[in-house]
Structure formats: structure tokens, C-alpha cells
Amino acid sequence: MLQRISLCAAAAAIAGLLSLTGHAQSVTYRLVGDWPKMPSGMYFGLKDAPPMPAEREAQQAMRRAQGQAQGRGQGRGQGGPPQSQPGISGIAIDTQDRVYAFNRGVKPVMVFDRDGNLVLAGADQEINGKKLNPSYLHSGGVDWDGNVYIIERDAHRIVKLSPKLDKFLLQLGTTDEKGNDATHFNLPSGIAILHNGNIVVTDGYGNNRVAMFAKDGKFLEQVGKGAGGPEDKGTGNGEWNLPHKLATDADDNLFIIDREGHRIEVFDKNLNYIRQFVNEGWNPWDIGISRKGTDGFGYIADHALERMHKIALKDGKILATWGKQGRGPGEFDWVHGVVVDSKGAVYAADTYGQRLQKFMPEAGKTTSEK
Numbered sequence: 001m002l003q004r005i006s007l008c009a010a011a012a013a014i015a016g017l018l019s020l021t022g023h024a025q026s027v028t029y030r031l032v033g034d035w036p037k038m039p040s041g042m043y044f045g046l047k048d049a050p051p052m053p054a055e056r057e058a059q060q061a062m063r064r065a066q067g068q069a070q071g072r073g074q075g076r077g078q079g080g081p082p083q084s085q086p087g088i089s090g091i092a093i094d095t096q097d098r099v100y101a102f103n104r105g106v107k108p109v110m111v112f113d114r115d116g117n118l119v120l121a122g123a124d125q126e127i128n129g130k131k132l133n134p135s136y137l138h139s140g141g142v143d144w145d146g147n148v149y150i151i152e153r154d155a156h157r158i159v160k161l162s163p164k165l166d167k168f169l170l171q172l173g174t175t176d177e178k179g180n181d182a183t184h185f186n187l188p189s190g191i192a193i194l195h196n197g198n199i200v201v202t203d204g205y206g207n208n209r210v211a212m213f214a215k216d217g218k219f220l221e222q223v224g225k226g227a228g229g230p231e232d233k234g235t236g237n238g239e240w241n242l243p244h245k246l247a248t249d250a251d252d253n254l255f256i257i258d259r260e261g262h263r264i265e266v267f268d269k270n271l272n273y274i275r276q277f278v279n280e281g282w283n284p285w286d287i288g289i290s291r292k293g294t295d296g297f298g299y300i301a302d303h304a305l306e307r308m309h310k311i312a313l314k315d316g317k318i319l320a321t322w323g324k325q326g327r328g329p330g331e332f333d334w335v336h337g338v339v340v341d342s343k344g345a346v347y348a349a350d351t352y353g354q355r356l357q358k359f360m361p362e363a364g365k366t367t368s369e370k
Contacts, residue, residue, distance in 0.1 A: 028361075028362045028363075029308075029320065029322050029346065029359040029360065029361055029362065030359060030360045030361075030362050031329055031330045031357060031358075031359055032116075032345070032357075032358040032359065032360055033329075034116070035115075035116040035356075035357070035358040036112045036116035036117070036118065036356060036358075037115075037116045037117055037118070038118065039118055042106075042107065042110070042118065042121070043105060043106075043354075044087055044088050044101065044103050044105055044110075044354045044355065044356065045086035045087035045088070045103065045104050045105045045351075045354035046086045046087075046105070046354065049354065050085070050086050050087070050352050050354070052327075053325070053333070053352075056352070060083070063083075084104065084135045084136065084154070085104070085334055085336075085351035085352050086104050086105070086135075086351065086352065086354060087103075087104060087105075087334075087336075087349070087350055087351040087352060087353060087354035087355070088101050088102065088103055088104070088336070088337060088349035088350060088351065088354070088355070088356055089102050089103075089104055089137045089138050089139060089336060089337070089349075089351060090102040090137070090138060090139025090140055090151070090190075090245070090286070090336065090337045090349070091337040091338070091339050091347060091349045091356065092139075092140055092141045092142045092148075092339060093142070093288075093291060093339040093340070093341060093347070094142040094146060094291070095144070095146075095291055096113075097113070097114045097341040097342055097343070098111050098112065098113055098114075098119065099111070099112045099113075099339060099341075099347050099356070100140065100142060100148065101349060101356055102137050102138070102139055102140045102150065102151075102337075103134065103137070104134045104135050104137055104351075105134055106124070106134070107121040107122065107123070107124055108122075108123040108124055108132045108134050108137055108150065109121065109122055109123040109140070109148065109150065109165055112356075114341060114343070114345070116358070120164070120165065122164075122165035122166070123148075123150060123161060123165050125166075127159050127161070127168050128159060128168050128171050128175070129175070130155065130175055130176075132150065132152050132159075133152065133154070133155065135154075136152045136153055136154035136155050137150065137151065137152060137153065138151045138152075138153035138188070138189050138190075138205075139151050139189065139190050139191065139245060139286075139337065140191065141191040141192060141193050142193070143193040143197065144193065144195060144197075145163075146163035147160055147161065147162060147163060147169060148160070148161045148162075148163065148165060149161075149191050149193065149199070151188055151189065151190070151191060153187050153188060153189060153205065154187065155175055155176055156173050156174065156175070156176065156177060156178045156179075156184065156185045156186060156187065156188065156206075157171055157172065157173040157174065157175050157176075157185070157188075158171065158172040158173055158185070158188060158191060158201065159171050160172075170216075170217050171217070172185070172199065172201065172213060172217055173185040173188065178206055180203065180206075180207045180209060180227060180228055180229045182219035183219070185201070185203045185206075185207070185211075186203060186205070186206025186207040186229075186230065187203075187204070187205030187206035187207075188201050188202065188203045188204070188205075189202045189203070189204040189205055189242075189243065189244050189245060190202035190204070190243070190244055190245035190246050190256075190257070190286075191246075192246050192247060192248050192254060194248065194252045194269055195252055196215070196252075196269075197214070197215030198212055198213065198214060198215065198220070198269070199212070199213040199214075199215070199217075200212050200213075200246065200254060200271075201213070202243035202244060202245060202246055202256060202257075203228070203243070204240065204242045204243040204244050204259070205242065206230055207224075207228050207229055207230060207232075208224050208225065208228050208229065208230070208232045208233050208234070208239070208240040208241065208242070208243065209222045209223065209224035209227075209228025209229075209232075209240065209243070210222060210223050210224065210240070210243050210246075210254075210256060210267075210271065211228075212271055221271055222271075223238045223267070223271045223273070224238065224239065224240055224243075225238075225239040225240070228240075233260075235261060237265070237273045237276070238265070238267075238273045240258050240261065241258060241259070241260040241261045242258070242259040242260040242261075243256055243257065243258055243259070244257040244258075244259035244285060244286070245257050245285065245286040245287065245337075246287065247287045247288055247289040247298065248289065248293065249289055249293035249294070249313065250292060250293035250294045251268075251269070251293075252268070252269035253266060253267065253268055253269065253274065254266065254267045254268070254269070254271075255287050255289065255298060255313065257284050257285065257286065257287055258276075259283070259284070259285060262278060262282060262283055262284070263276050263277065263278040263284075264276060264277055264278075264284060264287065264316060277315055277316025278316065279309075279311075279316060279318055281304055282300070282302050282304050282309070283302060283303040283304040284300045284301070284302055284303075285301045285302070285303045285335070285336055286300070286301040286336060286337050286338050287299065287300055287301075287338070288301075288338040288339040288340045288346070288347075289313070289340065290340045290341065290342060290344075291342065292342060296312060296313050296314060297310055297311065297312065297313060297319070297340075298310075298311050298312075298313050299311070299338050299339075299340050299346050300338065301335045301336060301337060301338040301348060301349075302335070303334070303335065305324060305325065306323060306324055306325040306326075306331070306332040306333065306334070306335055307321055307322065307323040307324060307332070307335070308321065308322050308323050308332075308335065308338065308346065308348055308359075309321050310346075322359070323335070323348075327353050327355075329357075330357070330359075331353075332348065332350050332353055333350050333351075333352040333353035334350055334351040334352045334353065335348055335349070335350055335353075336349060336350065336351045337349035343360075344360070344361050345358055345359065345360050345361075346358070346359045346361075347359075
């Protein structure tokens with residue numbers, strides 16, 4: 001069973017402590033106040049905050065009813081792309097511990113240093129014949145040379161930019177054309193770049209496949225049920241029901257979120273299946289592993305109850321949990337991205353919450369669960 005969450009009273013303040021009493025130990029994470037330091041005129045997502053959950057649910061119910069009345073399918077695999085939420089759709093981290101926010105707002109990519117200073121913002125120019133539509137962004141990544149990859153999900157493409165975000169270098173997928181062959185995606189969702197430059201993409205909202213490309217963009221192979229198309233959902237090894245996001249360890253093993261399968265599948269750098277793990281009651285949306293990747297830990301953005309988990313990568317065991325639904329300090333509203341830096345700090349991003357929060361680990365005391 002998932003461990004029970006307890007939010008310390010101090011979490012009501014910006015610098016509060018968030019804690020979990022676990023099966024064998026208590027681990028606490030401290031919310032870092034005034035992080036990031038957003039310059040005047042800059043913001044994540046919408047300038048005005050999006051609706052709170054009750055209002056959102058009412059609006060979505062109305063849209064579903066209207067769609068059914070007009071004979072239109074709603075949602076993934078039923079005639080249309082998923083609804084985009086505002087805020088931050090994904091985050092990545094580079095070898096200098098700089099955090100990249102893929103922002104559904106005026107600046108598609110915003111880069112912060114460890115202290116929360118904005119050091120770079122951009123990707124709002126025309127890229128390979130088309131400007132990015134911020135509401136189409138889903139996630140992105142940074143390779144070992146500092147180049148930045150941006151997933152423009154609803155345009156079915158991934159673009160690669162230079163480290164300063166000023167030069168177009170490569171595109172995967174064909175702009176505004178969906179498919180599941182070597183040159184087309186169908187609403188791609190996540191990306192990881194291996195040490196040798198190979199690129200691994202979760203092609204998940206329309207298709208059900210994980211595809212690997214060489215550094216130059218040449219298609220190499222894929223893993224999935226059948227052709228990995230929209231109808232090729234599966235629960236077996238190497239099969240998917242919305243492969244969402246992913247992360248790698250020091251050996252380039254791939255830890256891939258099977259979002260609607262509520263599990264994580266693990267593959268080696270050649271896309272050979274290794275193992276999987278699940279935890280009762282969770283709904284993982286993203287996984288973060290440090291760039292060094294040797295400590296054996298991963299961090300999960302869990303949509304179930306809006307929380308974060310620290311897990312053991314060898315078996316998926318949950319070692320710590322914090323957070324809950326809300327927009328207060330240390331709370332989350334559609335937590336959709338997570339990374340961890342070389343100092344062990346964990347960064348979590350919301351879509352509807354339109355926030356990027358930083359948490360520092362603190363030593364806990366051994367205890368027994370009551």
C-alpha cells in the first residue's frame with residue numbers, strides 16, 4: 001500500500017517542512033521559499049490564474065455533453081487531442097543544475113539556476129518554418145552538450161535548439177502531420193537523450209510506442225504492441241497504454257512511465273525490456289533521476305492525490321511522500337513534471353497550479369508507522 005501522507009503544520013508557511021511517516025523511517029522535505037525569483041513581467045502559463053478544480057470539472061462536463069450532442073469523440077483516441085492545461089507542462093535539468101521549464105506561456109522555455117535566478121528565456125521565434133504554439137508544448141530535454149529539445153505535442157514534432165535557444169539544429173516528426181512511422185509522431189509526450197546522443201521518445205497521446213532515433217535523427221527502432229498505433233494498447237512487457245514521460249540512470253537504463261497502465265517499465269539503452277514495478281493507488285505522470293544517476297533513487301510526480309514520491313529504482317519501493325491537492329505552499333494542482341539536481345534538491349512543476357517549486361531533503365529520524 002502507498003504510505004500515508006502527513007503535511008507538517010509548518011508547511012503553511014513558505015519555508016515549511018513537508019513530511020511522511022513511512023514503514024521504516026521518517027523523511028522530510030523542506031520547501032524552499034522565494035524560488036524561483038521571477039522577474040517583473042514574466043510569469044508561467046496564463047497571466048490570470050486558471051479556474052479552481054470545481055469550476056474546471058463543471059466546464060469539462062459541459063464540453064463533454066456538447067461534444068456528445070454533436071457526435072464528436074472526446075479525449076485521447078476518440079477523435080481529438082487531449083485538452084491542454086496552462087502552466088508548466090514539463091521540466092528538464094542540465095549538467096550545471098539549471099532547470100528548464102517548458103512553459104505554456106509567453107516564453108516557451110525558461111531556464112533557472114540553482115538559486116532560482118532566470119538566466120535564459122526564449123524559443124518564441126520561428127523554428128523550422130513555424131513558431132511554437134505554447135499551448136501545444138508537453139515537455140522537453142537537454143542533451144549532454146547542452147542542446148535543448150522541445151516537444152510541440154499537438155504539432156506532432158520535436159525541435160532541437162542550440163544551448164542559447166537561438167539556432168535550430170534538428171526536427172523529429174513532420175509538422176502538423178500525425179502517423180506512426182519513422183518520420184511521424186501522433187501527439188508525442190516525453191523525451192530522453194542518451195550519452196551516445198541517441199534520442200528516445202514516448203509517442204504516447206495518439207500512439208502507443210517508444211521510439212529511438214540516432215543523434216542525426218535517423219529512426220532506429222521502437223517498442224510497442226503491434227505497430228504501436230492508437231489502437232495498440234497493451235498490458236504486457238513492452239506494451240503501453242499512454243507512454244508518458246521517462247528518465248535515465250547512469251547506465252542509460254530507461255525508466256518509462258506507462259501512464260494509464262499505472263506502472264513504470266524499465267529498459268536498457270537498446271530498448272530491451274528489463275523489469276517493471278507498480279505501487280497500489282498511484283498514477284505516475286513523470287519520473288526524475290539525477291544527471292549523475294548513480295544513487296539508485298527516482299522521484300515521481302503522482303497525479304493520484306497530487307503528491308511526490310521518492311522511490312528506490314531497483315524495485316519501485318516508496319521511501320518518502322509529500323504534498324496534496326491545492327495551491328498553497330508545498331501543494332500541487334496537476335503536478336506534471338519533476339527533476340532532481342546534484343545536491344538532492346527536487347523540483348516539481350504544476351500545470352493548473354502554474355508553479356515551479358523546489359524542495360530540499362532533510363534528515364529524518366527512524367520511526368515505526370502507527
